[in-house]
Amino acid sequence: MEFIADLHIHSHLSRATARNLDLEHLYLWAQLKGITVVGTGDFTHPEWLSEIRTKLEPAEPGLFKLKDEIADKVAEEVHPSCRTEVRFLLSVEISSIYKRGGRVRKVHNVVYAPDLETAEKINSRLDRIGNIHSDGRPILGLDSRDLLEIVLEASEDAFLIPAHIWTPWFSALGSKSGFDSLEECFGDLTGHIFAAETGLSSDPAMNWRVSGLDGITLVSNSDAHSPAKLGREANLFDTGLSYFDIKDALKTGDPTRFLGTIEFFPAEGKYHFDGHRKCGVRLSPAETRQCNGICPVCGKHVTVGVMYRVEELADRREGEGPLRRHPFTSLLPLTDILSECLRVGPQSKKVQRHYHQLLRDLGPEFDILRKMSAERITHAGSPLVCEAIKRMRNQDVHIAPGYDGEFGKIRLFDDDERDKFTNQQSLFQIPRSRKKTSLRKVEKEPSRPAKAGKHAPPAPIPKDKNPGVPASSMLNLNPLQEEAVLHTGGPFLIMAGPGTGKTRTITERIARLLSHGIARPDQVLAVTFTNKAAEEMEKRLDLRVANQDILKHVTIRTFHGLCLDIMHQEAEALKTEDIFGILGDVDRRRLIKSLVPGGCDAQEVSDAISAAKQFLFLPEDNWEKIITGIPHNLFAGIYRGYQEALRENLVFDFDDLILQVVRLLESSEPIRKKYQERFSFISVDEYQDINHAQYRLIRALAPADKDLCVIGDPNQAIYGFRGSDVRYFHAFKKDYPEVKSICLTQNYRSTETILKASTQVIGRTNTNGPLWSGIHGDQRITISELPTEKAEAELVVKTIETEVGGISHFSMDSRKIDTGAGTKERGFSDFAVMFRINGQGKVIEEAFERSGIPYQRIGKERLADRKGISDILYCLRMLEALPGGMGNNGLFNSKQVDWGKSELERLKARLEGLSVEEKIEHILKEVDCLRDLSKEEAFKKDVDQLLSFSKSFGRRVPAFLAHLALQSETDLHDPRAEKVTLMTLHAAKGLEFPVIFICGCEEGLIPYQHNHDEAADDCEERRLFYVGLTRAGEKIFLSRVKKRLLFGKTLTPSPSRFLKDIDQDLKEHETPFSGKKRRDMQLKLF
């Protein structure tokens, strides 16, 4: 018999599916659509399986039917014209996320079982591998090949079909995380793959161009996430009604039994073309190639769609194909056609009403779309609908292709064409009946046009998040930002809370100074704390200032970078050599250790030296007041010895850079004047974080009447332990009495919920005006309580899997229902996991390792200090005879490198005149231990980083070394990497993510209590938590555990006090892993 089958659907137990996606509704909708065989979906889910057991009973071999008593009830709801038999077939989609060949693969496969026993067998195997209890489409760290093996082992009649093979994110051949061929994906078991699902965004003709798929039966299914989407695509069979006949038809591809497929128009699919939905960029494959796959708006890689990917793997031209082809028909869903005719949304009541009227009068949807005569359709519907269907059957459809998760837009008529049909007569001849249909209450037709909500464009993205678009004018600034930008002529203080467009404001301001000719480029100085902030500023300024020459003369530096420059310029006045080294952390520790007597805490001494220097005290000065905890005579000796060692080795430490310059500027009026005149326009970022030395530096450079603009947020002062003092920020008004100040309060990053919660946390110490964003999203932030930190880590991983995996490519049903921030498509880079101390990171990292989710951990170890890298640098210094290379006291010797004098001379001669990069490559080959190390992945990565960093320095080894010393790990955070970021709360400052996790929200950890006798610094810890919360744009997940193993001790911490400060109605408490009870599904049809 001839029948239609839809073999890939989901139940209500899958993520992002309709609540009414139960067997009754599947039965109902299969009939409305005209489908005979439907997959059950989700058979791995225990709850769904038991639903299957209770509601279905075996029918023909391998098929199931709804039990009569249930079917009878549902039958009343089916239009008599549509009533028919429906069979179910056990199916499930598995999401496999795993690493292969060094890449993360995400592949979806549909598995079919001939009977419940086989399903059970598969389930029990998968249960051991991962969690199949919480998602109808389980996400497993299981290789597709291994999944196939499990399936085949369970029963020789079970089979597997790779799902929607072209979708970018989750498929066997997908561009993002798939393979280049089925062979690559399934390896030795590829022979067991006899069918593949083409997915919504491709049709068989596209697939024919890939010869690797010859002999594979191309099937099409709906992948429905709601009953009404059933049969969006489907298969035509002409076989006996049984599982085995269906399987055999697919396996053999016998064209008399597998008749082909019913398709979407591929352009209507969500991933047909390429682009960025967020940026509003839609690209054809050719256009994508033209811009090298980079989004012209945001500069990130575009989401490459199905068309592009097919062309990439195609070895035949368009129109060509294999001998064995199955026919296919492209159809539009009837609701889409009606939507087009009625000019209202497909979900609208109006469309729904007409839809059911047509079905009632004419029979199942597929009958209407595929073969019904024009007369009948016109009679029951209207000439317009009939014409629409005619055009569809003739493939006369205009579609703006879908891209990056956005469905294509169909157009069947021009406006005047439509008018031609509608003006003749009312659209439907059927009276707007109040006739009782048993299906639904017919509501009065709304007189207003299509509901705005569903089709309204998303809220405009704040310009700030669109750094690629140069602001054409200052109209993009809010009034306060504009005021800040316009201010010139005197000291200016900007309080800028999180997400208020701080960097934008500061760069706009500089851009204006330059473009209005108020300042010469060389007069402009911008000081930041981090290289990253400096780079960011430079990047943004670059977009605003057309002339590269101008930008070149602007000084944008970190505090240390600026001082390093000045030290080089003023080497003579400083009585130092022109070339000197910078003492890295590792060498500093080693040096101090060699100086302190036993039993003395080297770290404490190191901190003390740092503190002394930050207050500009050298050994001979009166540092006594600020040094506590170390006997002063002892400290004096160590400090003196330390400074001597630095001088002998011609190196300065980080603190010296500032100290030397401040002392120079303060002691020499001519030099001070010179720099004061040079830098007439100064901006300082993150002013709340300056320490005493940095404060004095700014004071020296900027006298009271200077055009000095400082910007910062006292709420985010989190570096007190390192000498930063927010009091300098507050003292600014006293220091610069002429000061004007403003406070930016519009936040462009976070939802109101997040702003409210973080404001409550910062509480009475809040120094800012009330932040607002007008961004509405989740009403609550989630707080989870877990038994152990391992469970906590697993929850983080699982939540990310859900957020990424549950939604990505077929969320359309739910996306239209769940508006707002709830169901965004997310990539891994949208997430950050934060914690208070690095020690927490390990467990979390391990959980990520297990899951295969790509992540990057921002650690504290700088590139220059890593194993092997420090040795390379040591070699470089030796070769160049640079400071820090040859320790007079053996301090800075590399343990690994042992070059004799003659060997050194020989190498020197050989490497003469080479670039830094080439020298490094030679060193790698010359040194035994480095050669050995080169086998290690981690070292290879480090070397790659080092080499790429070295490129811009040409032959300038000293500059390379100096700048490398001033690099930090945070500078290496790559927001473009499709990875979850793991880091401490401190490291998160200045970053933003749509979704954040903060782990360990427990007393003792947040706020952190170092030891029992010392109370935690409540205020600074509060600010730290505030910084963490305000990183988030849309969602916050906080977690705490009841039992935590920390430093070998088991703690049973109570919840963080900061959690209590968040209003109850902003919090949602969850106790995961306890099997949330779902509401019983009722048969409420519409």
Next chain:
DNA sequence: CGCCCCTGACTTTTT
């Protein structure tokens, strides 16, 4: 000289 074992440390860390 090299290896192994023991011992202590184990916040946050823009440069």
Next chain:
DNA sequence: GTCAGGGGCG
């Protein structure tokens, strides 16, 4: 509970 580094022993 883990890991690095120092000291001691072979």
